[in-house]
Amino acid sequence: MPKTETFRSYKHRLDTALDNRFLRRAMDNFAVAYRTSRQNAFAGMDVDELVQQVADVKAGAIRNNAALLQQFTAKARAHGIHVHVADTAEDANRIIEEIAQKTGSKRIVKSKSMTAEEIHLNPWLETRGLAVTETDLGEWIVQLRKEGPSHMVMPAIHLSRFQVADLFTDVTGTDQDPEIERLVKVARQALREKFVEADMGITGANYAVADTGTLGIATNEGNARLVTTLPKVHVALVGIDKLVPTIADALTINRILPKNATGQAITSYVTWITGPSECKTAETGQREMHIVFLDNGRSRIAADPEFSQVLQCVRCGACANVCPVYRMVGGHQMGHIYIGAIGLITTYFFHGLENAKNLVKNCTNCGACKAVCAGGIDLPHLIKQVHARIQDETGHPLQSLMLAKVLKNRKLFHRLLRTAWLAQQPVLDRSDQARTMPGSGSGQPSDTGFLRHLPMIFSSDHNFRRLPAIARVPFRDRFADLNQPVDTPRFTIALFSGCVQDFVYPEHLEAAMRGFARYNIQVLFPMNQSCCGLPAVSMGETAAARDVALQNLDAMAVNGNNYDGVDYIVTLCASCASHLTHGVPKLVKEYAPEKAAAFAKKVVPFSVFMNDILGLDPVPGAGRKTAFHSPCHLCRGLDVHQSPRHLIEKSGNRYVPTEEEETCCGFGGSFSTTFPAVSREILTRKLDDVAASNADLLVTECPGCVLQLKGGAAQQGRNITVCHIAELLFP
Amino acid sequence: MTDLAAVFAQNASLVSAVVHQAATRDQAFDGAVDILLAKTPLVSLMPDPGPVSADSGETPVRTLAAPNLGTTDLQYLSQVCDTAGNIHLLQNGTRQFPGGIDMGVTWADYGIADTGTLVIASDSEETRLATMLCEVHVALLKVSDIRPAADSMAEELAAMTDRTGSYTAFITGASRTADIERVLAIGVHGPLELHIILVEEE
Known part of the structure; x- marks a missing residue:
């Protein structure tokens, strides 16, 4: 991967991954199987409650991070453990290199550590003549292939048994069958020798327990146990975000981590090392133990009120497991070192803007990650925030600036949409009568149908779906005719149309108006309402999104300056509903927090209004x-x-x-x-x-x-x- | 069996641990040696198999490490091994068998019912190696040492981990991996089998 990859080259990698049939099948099977196994692992438990507990433990530990580090260090030093603090990746690499030199270590065995991946520890040590062997099977495989892990928990999930068999054939010089059971035994044998010969063992840690100076390490293979038992020197590389006050806190996290990662109740091994532990081959009878605490931007994240929650991550990888994009393209395309939703965010902090700028756009904002996050992190929101920050730092692209400018000016925006109806005339599909004749297509005369082909500015990639035409008459111009006076309304609602339904699919709103009339609902349609602002958030245009939010708060306040005049604000667009409910209050929290809260409380999606509030009666129908x-x-x-x-x-x-x-x-x-x-x-x-x-x-x-x-x-x-x-x- | 022991046994079985029961400690050791005798003798992973020699040359010798037993237990186990014959019983020097040993038999300090987990104080290198280098790990667990969940025994765990040199192992099932095509495979680095003998006697 080049150091600063162009967007074009990144898209090319995505295309290659999409064409990789094995990868696609493996990812697909995994996505489906994961959902079931996670569900089974949490059966009978209150997952939200568990997540809240983890979020609380982690958030508290981040707030008190400096004190915990001090407490841990004092305790560990009293045990006789050497504690180092590395501000940067390079500092950490140098410290570990020096430990190797001082202890005369030449051969190193490692257990899996994302933190070591983060700082590129292996290449650093290898270029200095040290032999480093990864001992986690998946990590060993990707190390032998000279590539990085494609998942935080399952590093080699992108590879088939045939690829592994070929690799092991090369490594052992003997033909290896592509039979998984046997391949595992090849690793067992080949790696045992490495353990025995090693002078030094390097591990990461899942937990650093401050009150006892203890590290907790979770593995399934048991390799970390051998790494911390056979060699005379043990070095643990630990992010400062792994500090927790007590073992009880670590156990709270450990209740959710393996279930969320792989659907296991617990990993085969959880090893609690206070150290320095007995080592009969060491002169002192004790292993020399070093802990290198890594900052590498973590303090900066902790001090940032918006982003500090990033450090609530427990590295379970679940955000990748459920990500629809990860599922299509695999981890190498969905992260830099850290994979998945959390990777899109941490790449910016740990590996810089250049490595993050393409990745951070690769999010559908579907929220699947947030729904499973063990640390309760609002991942989709933070991805958008990183996107916005990158644009603030590098300059906003023209396209996004234009969007922001247009959205902020409702009259201009709507004029452009009306003009678009004219502009599309040359490309309107008139051949497909089923979609253009009145009464066809959606069944509504207003359905303008599809565009015949896309305007030339789009590439052929965009032809995967037909784009709808802009309606000749937007909903806002039809409202007066559709609105029927109601004498004794059951409810009074304000209708928030959203721009797509207003200008592209007015037939959705027309249908709803028929329903409102049938059920005696008085409908208000404030004409100054505009786009909800979500597209601006998606494009990283936070300021424009905020302006639009404030405009809508005013526009929808039909009763002067409040929302008391209506029972509900109904929208037929789920994205608008979600953004108005959660996004708008966040955007305007420093401008109009109370108004936004009052507004958000009134917003309901169409189906909730119809089913739960109005309690629609069943009608006989076609039974389709x-x-x-x-x-x-x-x-x-x-x-x-x-x-x-x-x-x-x-x-x-x-x-x-x-x-x-x-x-x-x-x-x-x-x-x-x-x-x-x-x-x-x-x-x-x-x-x-x-x-x-x-x-x-x-x-x-x-x-x-x-x-x-x-x-x-x-x-x-x-x-x-x-x-x-x-x-x-x-x- | 108590309810808690039943929950423990069920959850341990889910991760392919084999759970046995014994009324007395002696019966537990008898059971362990039976498991040893039934097993295929180890083929060392290393070129040098360690200092083992068969007395007869007929029956292959099996190596049994029993690092954390008290005197009475050890005496009894030693007798059982002598009677069976061709068993190399180790209390020390497990490091000289990096290519593997047939079996490690250890006491577990606690059991955790809700995950079927063993808690073993492994501060001693011998205990660690016996449970890591063996092909079959037999853990003896007193029924009275089973706790409902890890967080219900946080104080005991805090005490165990607060000692200098402490190495406390949670062990749940055998060593496993799913790193190739997510297919579960047992015994990538540690034991290929885990047997747990629940002992009634105090």
Whole structure:
């Protein structure tokens, strides 16, 4: 990998990974199996409660980090352990090199340590003539292949047994069968000799317990036990974020770490070393023990109120395990050293802007990582924040600056969208009558259909889905005609349309208006509302997102300066709903925190309003087999799961479950235009799952998902109709 | 068996530990030697198999390390081994067998029921090596030493780990890896088998 990789070259690597059939199959199997094994491991436990406990322990330990380091050091020194503190990666490398020199160590065995990967310890020691052998099987394999781990817990998950057999054939000089049981035995034999010959053992640690000066190390293979028992010298490289006050705290973390990492209740071994332990071959009868505490930017993160939660990471790797992008492209493409969502963030801090700038865009913002994070870290939010910071440091790209400028000016934004209707006329698809004739396509006269082909500024990559045309008349211009006076309304709501439904899919909102009229709902549509601001957040334009948020807070305050005039603020876009509920209060916390909180409290997604609040009556219907795609921002963003499924049943249709209903469709806003090839593959997988359910209809609750799924189904010639749940309920 | 012991046994079995029961300590050692005799003798991982010589040359010699036993236990085990014959019983010098030993038999200090975990004070190098270099690890655990969960015994663990030179091992099942294609394989570095004998006698 070149030091500063271009975006083009990064995309090329992604394409290569997408074409790697073994990788794709391995990742796919893993993604599906992981979900089940994690669920089983946590059976009968309150996972949220456990995560909260871990988050509390880690957050407390970060706040008191300096004191814990001092306490640990004093305790460890009293035991006779040498304690070093390294400010930088280079300091740590040099300290370890010096220990090797002073102790006359030439041969080193290592157990797995992401921290050692972080500082590039092996190359440092090897260029100084030391022989370093990784003893974790996966790490040994990737070391022999001269590559880095592709997962924090399973370093060689990107390789097949055949590749390993070939590698071991080269290493041992004997033909090796691609039989896993035997390959493992090859490693057992080859590595035993390395253990015996080694002068020094290097480990990481999962926990550094301050009140006793104890390290805790979790492994499955038991290699860390041999690394810390056979050689005369033990060096542990430990990030200062691994400090915890007591063993009880370490045990709290250890209850969730293995379950989240691999679905195991506990790893085969957890080794608690206070040291220096007995070593019969050492002159003193005791092993020489060194602990090198590594800062390398951690103090800077700890001092940053926005990012300090990054240090709540326990390195379980779960954020990669559930990431739809990781699943498509593997860890080498989804991290620099640290993999997965946490890797997108820490790369910026540990390995610099240059290594982070491409990676950080590779996120659909689906929130799957946040939902499983053992440390309760708001990973998607922080990824966007890193993106924003990188843009602040390097200058914002023209595209993103324009977006910010346009979004901040609602009138300009909406004028542009209206102009776009004219501009698209040359590329409108008029041949497909089913989609352009009034009353066809979605069944609504307002469905303008698809574009015939994409404007020339897009590359052919973007052709994986058909793009919808902009509507001739946006919803905001139709509202007055659609709105019917209600004498004794059951509820009064303000409708937040979001820009996609206002200008691209007004038929979703028209359907909803039919429903509101039927159920005696008085609807207000504040005309000054604009885009919710989520696209600006996605593009790293935080300031614009904040401006837009403040504009919307004013626009939606129909009763002067508050929201008392309406019972609810309803939106048909799950992404808007989630952003208005969680994103807006975060963005304006220093400007209008109370107003934002009052606003957020009123926001409800359409299905919740219809099912839970209004309590829609079931109606007889055609009983069509209807699949549901759960928008990420609905199921994880707002914790809404059953309401839309109930509505499908109430609409007189039959809900049919599909595999992975709550997995991202690959849209992710600007993600799908930045990484069209990855987006296409995620989409195809989604459509395959839907096809397997034999459903006639695919319903969802977010216009972004509709755009992706409907356009993808049309492009791929899938025999399925895609619509918004409002269209299903009120055709 | 107590409820707690049953939970322990069930969870240990889930990670492929073999759980046995014995009413007395002596019966536990009898059981351990039976497991040893039933096992295929070790083929050393290293060219030099260590200082083992068979008395007869007929029956292969098996090496048994028993590092952390008290005098009475050791005397009894020694007798059982003598009776069986061709067993090389080690209390010290396990380091001279880096290519492996057939069996390590140790007492465990605690059992943790909710994960089927053994807690073994392994401060002594002999205890560590016996449990790492053996092909089969037989751990003896008194039923009364089983605790419900790790966090319910934090104080005991804090005391164990607060000693200079402390090396406290949590052991749950045999050494395992899933590093190649996520396929579970047992015995990559440590024992290929873990047997736990639950002992009723105090």
